[in-house]
Amino acid sequence: MTEAEGVEDDEAKGPRREWPLPEADRPQPAGPEPEPIRVGVSACLLGRNVRYDGGHKEYRFLTRELARYVEFVPVCPEVEVGMPTPRPTIRLVRDDEAPGGQRLVCPSTGEDHSEAMRAFAEARVADLREQGLCGYVLKASSPSCGMERVRLYDRDMPSRTGVGMFAQVLLAEWPELPVEEEGRLHDPFLRETFLEAVFATARLRELFRGAWKTKDLVAFHTAEKLSLLAHDPEAYRELGRLVARQAELPRDELQATYSRRFLLAFRQPASRGRHVNVLQHMLGYFKDTLPSELRHEVLDLVEDFRAGLVPLAVPLTLLRHHVRAQGVAYLAGQTYLDPAPKRLKLRSVVI
Numbered sequence: 457m458t459e460a461e462g463v464e465d466d467e468a469k470g471p472r473r474e475w476p477l478p479e480a481d482r483p484q485p486a487g488p489e490p491e492p493i494r495v496g497v498s499a500c501l502l503g504r505n506v507r508y509d510g511g512h513k514e515y516r517f518l519t520r521e522l523a524r525y526v527e528f529v530p531v532c533p534e535v536e537v538g539m540p541t542p543r544p545t546i547r548l549v550r551d552d553e554a555p556g557g558q559r560l561v562c563p564s565t566g567e568d569h570s571e572a573m574r575a576f577a578e579a580r581v582a583d584l585r586e587q588g589l590c591g592y593v594l595k596a597s598s599p600s601c602g603m604e605r606v607r608l609y610d611r612d613m614p615s616r617t618g619v620g621m622f623a624q625v626l627l628a629e630w631p632e633l634p635v636e637e638e639g640r641l642h643d644p645f646l647r648e649t650f651l652e653a654v655f656a657t658a659r660l661r662e663l664f665r666g667a668w669k670t671k672d673l674v675a676f677h678t679a680e681k682l683s684l685l686a687h688d689p690e691a692y693r694e695l696g697r698l699v700a701r702q703a704e705l706p707r708d709e710l711q712a713t714y715s716r717r718f719l720l721a722f723r724q725p726a727s728r729g730r731h732v733n734v735l736q737h738m739l740g741y742f743k744d745t746l747p748s749e750l751r752h753e754v755l756d757l758v759e760d761f762r763a764g765l766v767p768l769a770v771p772l773t774l775l776r777h778h779v780r781a782q783g784v785a786y787l788a789g790q791t792y793l794d795p796a797p798k799r800l801k802l803r804s805v806v807i
């Protein structure tokens with residue numbers, strides 16, 4: 457397989473579209489229209505008045521920014537399991553005998569919601585899988601939705617070691633799904649990692665949505681090369697071996713194995729060092745075509761990025777310019793250059 461297989465030379469001829477990237481540079485979608493990118497979310501983060509006190513915790517990054525590009529699937533486990541709004545507070549209590557080592561109880565009434573919540577969560581997660589979610593944003597610290605460091609009571613003394621009961625099932629049943637808490641999304645690096653994974657999941661889902669062909673998987677893998685190298689180089693190599701053997705494998709097995717490994721690769725945060733390797737790899741394509749002073753201009757910016765002086769967007773913007781100016785089709789087709797819509801401002805902070 458050559459690196460340029462499946463990638464055509466249209467990208468350099470016109471302005472880049474924000475999202476999705478030009479069809480000619482991507483595996484063809486299985487259906488006539490791309491499906492919306494569905495993201496599960498704790499309903500209170502969308503401004504729904506479902507909290508125990510009758511209020512909400514709207515997170516404006518979701519409602520004002522991300523909502524432009526995704527279709528949210530709101531879930532309030534407490535309301536959906538039948539609790540009223542407003543309602544008495546509930547908490548996680550340590551119980552080493554219980555599934556997951558914790559129970560969900562209402563201290564004021566003594567009611568135990570554990571079994572109902574666990575049964576609900578298992579059914580709801582299966583339903584969300586059917587809907588093809590590409591990510592999930594959970595409300596931090598909630599005994600139902602919190603992803604980590606939720607108060608877990610042991611004889612009235614809380615430790616920050618619990619996991620919300622719905623979140624616990626979601627994470628266990630669906631380890632490849634990109635999941636984050638709203639509090640952690642304030643961190644630009646964690647936000648970027650999450651968003652990259654969400655949009656990569658959407659691309660993968662589009663590839664496998666219908667009657668994909670061998671050449672589609674080859675083109676997809678080719679276009680994802682630099683993104684995979686930035687996250688998990690070993691995954692890129694493993695997936696490459698899988699693509700090369702695709703004729704030997706049952707189709708379902710190939711799809712499942714490729715999907716799982718691909719998605720887990722994007723759960724690995726891209727590191728500064730791996731980005732530097734990718735940038736240098738890109739620059740290699742200009743070895744014979746770019747004058748030395750222009751190559752050094754890029755190299756200086758790569759070194760500035762390596763030193764933590766500028767964000768990735770700085771050397772990448774210059775490289776993107778050369779990719780377009782010289783019509784380097786293989787690079788133009790890389791998802792690494794446009795991992796998500798521009799307005800989400802990925803790669804614009806120093807990491």
Ligand code: SF4
Nearest residue numbers: 499500532595598601
């Ligand atoms: S944190 Fe979860 S359970 Fe609590 S109000 Fe929000 S969506 Fe509902």
